[in-house]
Amino acid sequence: MDKIRGSLAAASSLQVTDQDPQYDRAAKEILANKEFLAVILKFTVREYRDMPYQAIADCIEADSISRGTAEVSPGRGKQSRVRGDNTEFGDLDEKMSRFDVLFRARNPKLSNEKVTCYLHIDIEPNRDYKPGYPIEKRGIYYMSRMIGSQLAALAGKVDYGKLEKVYSIWICQDNIPEEQRNTVSFFSFTNNWNSRDVRMNPDDHDLMSMVIVRLGNPREENEQDIIRLMNSLFCTRDKRSYEIINEYVDFSEALKTEVEKVMGIAESNFIYGKEEGREEGIEKGKTEVAVTMHKRGYPIKEIASIVGMSTEKVKEAVTL
Numbered sequence: 001m002d003k004i005r006g007s008l009a010a011a012s013s014l015q016v017t018d019q020d021p022q023y024d025r026a027a028k029e030i031l032a033n034k035e036f037l038a039v040i041l042k043f044t045v046r047e048y049r050d051m052p053y054q055a056i057a058d059c060i061e062a063d064s065i066s067r068g069t070a071e072v073s074p075g076r077g078k079q080s081r082v083r084g085d086n087t088e089f090g091d092l093d094e095k096m097s098r099f100d101v102l103f104r105a106r107n108p109k110l111s112n113e114k115v116t117c118y119l120h121i122d123i124e125p126n127r128d129y130k131p132g133y134p135i136e137k138r139g140i141y142y143m144s145r146m147i148g149s150q151l152a153a154l155a156g157k158v159d160y161g162k163l164e165k166v167y168s169i170w171i172c173q174d175n176i177p178e179e180q181r182n183t184v185s186f187f188s189f190t191n192n193w194n195s196r197d198v199r200m201n202p203d204d205h206d207l208m209s210m211v212i213v214r215l216g217n218p219r220e221e222n223e224q225d226i227i228r229l230m231n232s233l234f235c236t237r238d239k240r241s242y243e244i245i246n247e248y249v250d251f252s253e254a255l256k257t258e259v260e261k262v263m264g265i266a267e268s269n270f271i272y273g274k275e276e277g278r279e280e281g282i283e284k285g286k287t288e289v290a291v292t293m294h295k296r297g298y299p300i301k302e303i304a305s306i307v308g309m310s311t312e313k314v315k316e317a318v319t320l
Contacts, residue, residue, distance in 0.1 A: 004053035027125035043226035059106040129172035181216025243297030
């Protein structure tokens with residue numbers, strides 16, 4: 001199975017959100033990592049469906065990732081616009097609203113060596129599926145703003161031909177009817193009927209797609225990759241949650257680095273004359289990493305290989 005290599009930053013995001021992953025701030029912390037974004041995009045964005053995770057991650061422009069700072073209604077100020085391109089809606093008297101996680105990613109279907117086209121992607125972790133209005137309508141509004149924000153007026157002329165596709169992905173967690181739990185819905189702007197046998201170019205109108213992911217019981221086994229992963233990332237986690245996450249993201253190299261760092265600290269203590277407790281410090285560091293890996297669902301044998309401990313020692317450490 002395809003896996004993407006996880007970084008220490010991504011592992012740290014899992015650690016700091018371990019107790020309350022469902023809260024808004026925690027969700028944004030997780031979604032700031034390209035590894036998790038890449039896996040989510042593979043199962044929600046049609047343009048990435050046939051690509052390996054790492055190739056998808058390479059399409060994401062890390063410096064474009066905005067967490068709660070980009071305004072949905074652009075034009076109130078240069079610093080609040082999605083891309084700084086448009087002031088068309090600046091005079092509208094509207095309630096302040098911001099995108100949760102907004103970023104750009106290379107569109108592999110339309111880009112080539114000479115031209116780079118982007119997908120503009122908004123991911124909205126939303127606890128309440130029934131906030132008093134249809135999520136679908138809010139998503140359409142957000143996509144409309146993402147389209148409008150791209151327009152740049154040059155010498156009084158607007159080039160509509162340069163508009164790029166937008167995605168709005170909603171992750172809903174609570175207040176979901178039982179029959180809709182653990183389901184996904186896809187919406188798109190398509191040409192569905194023509195009066196004569198004519199062929200329309202989808203690149204000219206396929207500009208908006210929305211995905212609504214409705215989570216449910218995280219302990220319920222599900223065959224859909226996106227449901228399995230998002231339940232594991234955004235609901236209260238247990239050992240099984242980390243086992244599922246590890247099916248998509250490989251943290252072994254990151255944890256090896258952590259082990260080396262722990263051992264390096266112990267080595268430094270030795271160099272500076274603190275020989276007493278050097279070996280004890282190394283073993284303590286290994287034990288801490290082993291326990292962390294076990295909580296994240298790694299097999300005992302794999303933990304032993306990475307941290308350099310016997311399987312018996314690992315078993316002893318994780319059962320204390």
